[in-house]
Amino acid sequence: xxxxxxxxxxxxxxxxxxxxxxxxxxxxxxxxxxxxxxxxxxxxxxxxxxxxxxxxxxxxxxxxxxxxxxxxxxxxxxxxxxxxxxxxxxxxxxxxxxxxxxxxxxxxxxxxxxxxxxxxxxxxxxxxxxxxxxxxxxxxxxxx
Amino acid sequence: xxxxxxxxxxxxxxxxxxxxxxxxxxxxxxxxxxxxxxxxxxxxxxxxxxxxxxxxxxxxxxxxxxxxxxxxxxxxxxxxxxxxxxxxxxxxxxxxxxxxxxxxxxxxxxxxxxxx
Numbered sequence: 463x464x465x466x467x468x469x470x471x472x473x474x475x476x477x478x479x480x481x482x483x484x485x486x487x488x489x490x491x492x493x494x495x496x497x498x499x500x501x502x503x504x505x506x507x508x509x510x511x512x513x514x515x516x517x518x519x520x521x522x523x524x525x526x527x528x529x530x531x532x533x534x535x536x537x538x539x540x541x542x543x544x545x546x547x548x549x550x551x552x553x554x555x556x557x558x559x560x561x562x563x564x565x566x567x568x569x570x571x572x573x574x575x576x577x578x579x580x581x582x583x584x585x586x587x588x589x590x591x592x593x594x595x596x597x598x599x600x601x602x603x604x605x606x
Numbered sequence: 607x608x609x610x611x612x613x614x615x616x617x618x619x620x621x622x623x624x625x626x627x628x629x630x631x632x633x634x635x636x637x638x639x640x641x642x643x644x645x646x647x648x649x650x651x652x653x654x655x656x657x658x659x660x661x662x663x664x665x666x667x668x669x670x671x672x673x674x675x676x677x678x679x680x681x682x683x684x685x686x687x688x689x690x691x692x693x694x695x696x697x698x699x700x701x702x703x704x705x706x707x708x709x710x711x712x713x714x715x716x717x718x719x720x721x722x
Contacts, residue, residue, distance in 0.1 A: 481628045485621045492620025493613035499663030500612040518666060519702040525667065526706050534714035536721040547623035550634045551641065552616065552667040557707050564715035576715055580708070583635065588704070590639045591673045592696060594646040599680035599692050602650055 484546055491548025499525065522553055529557040534565065559583035612664030615657070619668055638669050645673030649681070675699040 499521050506517035532538035538558055542549045549555055560580060567579035581588065623637050632640075645668075648654045654674040657665040665671060676696050683695025697704065 481625070484628055485624045488624035489617040489621040493617025493664075495667050496612040496616025496661075496664035497609055499616075499667040500609050503663055518663075521663060521666070522703050523706045526703065527710055530707070530710040530714050534718040536718075547627055547634075547637070548617075548620045550638065551620050551623045551669055553669060553672070553703060554667075555634070555638060556669060556672070556703075557710070560707050561711040561714055562720075564711040565718060565720045568715045568720070576712065580711060580715075584707075586635055586639045587642050587669065587672065591642040591646060591676050594643040595649070595673055595676035595680055595696060596692055598646045598650050598677045599684065599695075602677075602681050603684045603689070603692065 487544070488546050488548035491545040492551060493548075495525070495548070495552045495554060525553055526557040529554040530561045533558050533561045556584050556587055608662050611660060612662050615661035615664035616667060619670070641668070641670045642673040645670030646677040647673075649674050649677035654678075672700060672703065 502521040502524055503514075503517045506512050506520045507514065512520065529538065532541075539562065542555070542558055550558070560583070563582040563584070564576050564580045567575040567582070569575065570579075619641075623641065626632060626637055627634065645654060648657075648670070654665065654671065655678075658671070676699075679695045679698035679700065680692050681695070683691030683698065685691070687694055
């Protein structure tokens with residue numbers, strides 16, 4: 463079998479990714495996360511002791527907690543694979559990436575396992591967030 | 607009404623990210639980093655505050671709001687600390703998210719074993 467024919471067969475048998483379907487799934491799942499967040503803010507605001515900022519922070523923490531918990535239980539990985547950007551773009555994705563690398567490297571020890579690798583997948587978000595926000599705030603400061 | 611707006615906005619941005627993911631060679635890591643940078647630079651023109659005002663949690667749950675909060679923290683601190691504020695203020699508003707992520711991750715990594 464020559465190379466050209468092999469490549470043709472390969473191309474035929476690669477599963478075609480249905481972009482439209484994936485986009486719709488991401489839209490619905492991402493939207494649901496936003497909706498849940500909004501509902502959580504309302505729930506926390508109904509306790510009179512919390513200010514609006516507190517309620518927003520608590521909403522974030524709740525989402526992060528459940529994302530970490532579901533990842534630890536083991537079924538969140540499949541969900542992230544299926545839902546794509548709908549789950550990895552919200553804050554849930556950041557928490558998922560952090561906890562899954564922490565769990566993966568647990569067996570290599572507390573310091574060189576968890577300690578060194580906890581931000582293996584989510585570190586880029588922090589790095590580029592801090593660098594770009596530094597530049598942005600500097601520009602804004604100098605520009606008045 | 608705010609619920610529908612939150613749903614539509616979060617969904618729209620996620621759909622946009624999914625389109626980027628499917629049509630280009632970018633990995634999820636690239637896309638989250640890209641959106642954080644976008645969030646930080648939207649802060650330059652105070653756009654993200656307007657988005658949060660209109661779409662509530664729909665704009666807050668996205669990773670772009672992480673970049674926005676970092677930039678906002680750094681900028682607001684410059685008002686009292688001057689140039690030093692850029693370094694002392696960054697994490698002012700994101701502490702809740704980052705600290706809770708670290709604490710929960712550590713606890714769950716100790717308590718649970720990965721499945722495969």
